[in-house]
Amino acid sequence: MDKLTDKYIWKSLKEGDLNAFSVLFESYYPKLHSYGLKISKNKAVTEDSLQDFFLYVYEHRENLSDLDTIAPYLFTSYKRFLLKVMKKNEKLKQTDFSIENFVDIQFTAEELMTNQETQRFKDKNISKLLNKLPKRQKEAIYLKYYSGLKATEISEIMNINYQSVVNTLHKAIKSLKEEISIIKLFN
Amino acid sequence: MIKKKYNNINDFLEDASFKNWALQENGTDINFWEFWVAKNPEKKELVNKAKDLVLGISFDKQFISKDKVAFEWSKLEAKIQTKKTKPKRKLRFLKQFSVAASILLLVSIGFYFTNNNSKITHKTNYGEILNIKLQDGSDVTLNSNSSLSYYKNESRKIWLSGEAFFEVDKKTVTNAKFWVVTDDLSVEVYGTSFNVNTKKKKTDVFLEEGNIWLKLKNGTDKKMIPGNYISYSSDKNEILEDINVFNANLKTSWKNGSLLFENLSLEKAMEKIEESYGYSIIFEDEISKNTLITGAVPITNINICIKAIEKSVDVIINKKDNNLIISKK
Numbered sequence: 001m002d003k004l005t006d007k008y009i010w011k012s013l014k015e016g017d018l019n020a021f022s023v024l025f026e027s028y029y030p031k032l033h034s035y036g037l038k039i040s041k042n043k044a045v046t047e048d049s050l051q052d053f054f055l056y057v058y059e060h061r062e063n064l065s066d067l068d069t070i071a072p073y074l075f076t077s078y079k080r081f082l083l084k085v086m087k088k089n090e091k092l093k094q095t096d097f098s099i100e101n102f103v104d105i106q107f108t109a110e111e112l113m114t115n116q117e118t119q120r121f122k123d124k125n126i127s128k129l130l131n132k133l134p135k136r137q138k139e140a141i142y143l144k145y146y147s148g149l150k151a152t153e154i155s156e157i158m159n160i161n162y163q164s165v166v167n168t169l170h171k172a173i174k175s176l177k178e179e180i181s182i183i184k185l186f187n
Numbered sequence: 188m189i190k191k192k193y194n195n196i197n198d199f200l201e202d203a204s205f206k207n208w209a210l211q212e213n214g215t216d217i218n219f220w221e222f223w224v225a226k227n228p229e230k231k232e233l234v235n236k237a238k239d240l241v242l243g244i245s246f247d248k249q250f251i252s253k254d255k256v257a258f259e260w261s262k263l264e265a266k267i268q269t270k271k272t273k274p275k276r277k278l279r280f281l282k283q284f285s286v287a288a289s290i291l292l293l294v295s296i297g298f299y300f301t302n303n304n305s306k307i308t309h310k311t312n313y314g315e316i317l318n319i320k321l322q323d324g325s326d327v328t329l330n331s332n333s334s335l336s337y338y339k340n341e342s343r344k345i346w347l348s349g350e351a352f353f354e355v356d357k358k359t360v361t362n363a364k365f366w367v368v369t370d371d372l373s374v375e376v377y378g379t380s381f382n383v384n385t386k387k388k389k390t391d392v393f394l395e396e397g398n399i400w401l402k403l404k405n406g407t408d409k410k411m412i413p414g415n416y417i418s419y420s421s422d423k424n425e426i427l428e429d430i431n432v433f434n435a436n437l438k439t440s441w442k443n444g445s446l447l448f449e450n451l452s453l454e455k456a457m458e459k460i461e462e463s464y465g466y467s468i469i470f471e472d473e474i475s476k477n478t479l480i481t482g483a484v485p486i487t488n489i490n491i492c493i494k495a496i497e498k499s500v501d502v503i504i505n506k507k508d509n510n511l512i513i514s515k516k
Contacts (some may be wrong), residue, residue, distance in 0.1 A: 003480070004237060005445075005483055005484070005491070005495050007483070008491045008495055008498075008509070009485075011494075012488070012490065012491050017488070017490075018264070019487060019488045019491075020488060020491060022260060022264070023444065023485055023488070023491075025256075025260050025263065026256055026257075026260065026444070027259070029251075029256045030251050031250065031260060033250070033251050033252070034249070034250055034251075047259070051259070051262060051263055051409045052257070054263055055266055055267070058263075058267055059270070059358060061455060078190035088399075103279065110245055110247070110249070111246055111247055111248075111249055112245075112247065113244065113245045113246065113247045122276075126244055137301075145245075145246055146246050146248055149416075181243075
């Protein structure tokens with residue numbers, strides 16, 4: 001049903017319905033904002049690029065293809081959009097700027113919730129352990145457990161097949177579990 | 188199970204009922220372990236350690252606030268509006284502007300006449316949701332076709348007709364109460380969030396957080412705890428419903444612009460649509476009435492709403508004058 005709503009929101013947007021666009025904006029802005037911050041690490045760049053991105057989507061609505069689920073399209077195009085902006089800003093400093101190498105998500109200690117009744121997790125710096133993982137694993141973890149996306153959606157965003165998403169997530173969680181020996185990771 | 192010894196951490200971890208307790212998943216196990224922990228204080232540290240391992244880690248998702256999103260949307264909307272140069276659009280913009288201007292004029296006349304202790308009223312149309320910040324800092328979301336009023340010098344006493352969700356700021360210094368008054372009852376509050384709905388000649392109250400007292404018209408008091416949902420009619424002098432709702436979203440999702448249905452009959456679901464949009468509902472056959480529907484539909488866009496329902500329960504909905512006519516596909 002969620003998907004159904006997605007489909008009709010998208011259709012109405014293509015017909016120029018500003019109400020539908022506001023529904024879309026309200027449901028995806030927070031997630032894209034967080035994603036943008038993780039990639040750019042710069043609030044002004046994130047917010048300016050989001051304004052331009054949504055304006056771009058609205059103005060080109062008639063040329064958009066039909067979608068059943070909106071999330072992969074928005075995450076993918078926004079990532080590309082943001083990286084283009086960053087590339088422009090960085091043009092003089094950096095020559096090697098491929099998408100695959102650039103997205104390096106960092107987690108902060110405040111973003112992680114653990115049982116606060118004992119010292120155990122305070123000694124082990126979980127965010128540090130997470131940040132040591134390979135970039136692709138971190139992005140998969142972020143999209144799955146932070147943005148709440150499904151593996152099929154993540155595979156579209158990261159441009160890998162479904163099985164690779166599952167494997168990547170599995171690998172990441174396995175190596176974390178070895179470090180901190182817990183049974184349950186990410187609810 | 189009771190005779191078993193728990194001496195090291197693995198004894199706990201291998202115990203299924205311990206896991207159930209840590210995850211709060213099974214009533215009997217929860218009761219057993221609460222009792223066990225109380226009786227064995229010397230094992231407390233070990234129990235906590237084992238609990239850590241079971242609970243693990245999760246993300247505290249730090250998304251930006253709704254206010255910020257609304258602000259960013261208004262920025263974007265302004266950009267979209269200025270880019271539109273068609274005269275038709277301009278006219279619509281002017282019309283909105285003139286409505287706003289006349290409301291402003293009315294409000295200022297109101298202020299002029301009654302000045303200090305004037306009554307302030309907020310009203311919504313069908314398909315419209317309004318966010319209001321009261322003087323004391325409390326937030327109110329007013330659902331469609333509803334009205335809310337209060338006196339300027341007494342903003343913690345609210346009269347409500349229709350539906351609203353309240354997030355009341357606690358006044359720790361003065362401990363001042365907050366009141367919501369309807370035709371059937373009044374709600375007495377210190378600081379909490381709850382939903383009140385007076386549509387259909389009764390008042391429904393759903394408590395999300397904190398605790399509140401209901402003072403029913405017939406003189407009785409009733410205390411509510413989080414999750415309680417009470418429906419009372421003073422006409423009938425009767426409590427119609429007194430239940431616990433586990434999924435708070437079912438009662439409060441409207442404030443985020445959507446109605447949530449969970450295995451609800453289409454007839455009941457359409458009653459909700461009727462309340463939100465003001466259309467009369469006509470069923471052309473009896474079978475469709477009892478079809479169950481699960482999912483979310485928007486509250487401020489009737490066209491998307493109709494399409495979503497049509498697609499999910501295999502009916503055709505025709506919008507004609509002020510009616511929604513439902514027939515089988």
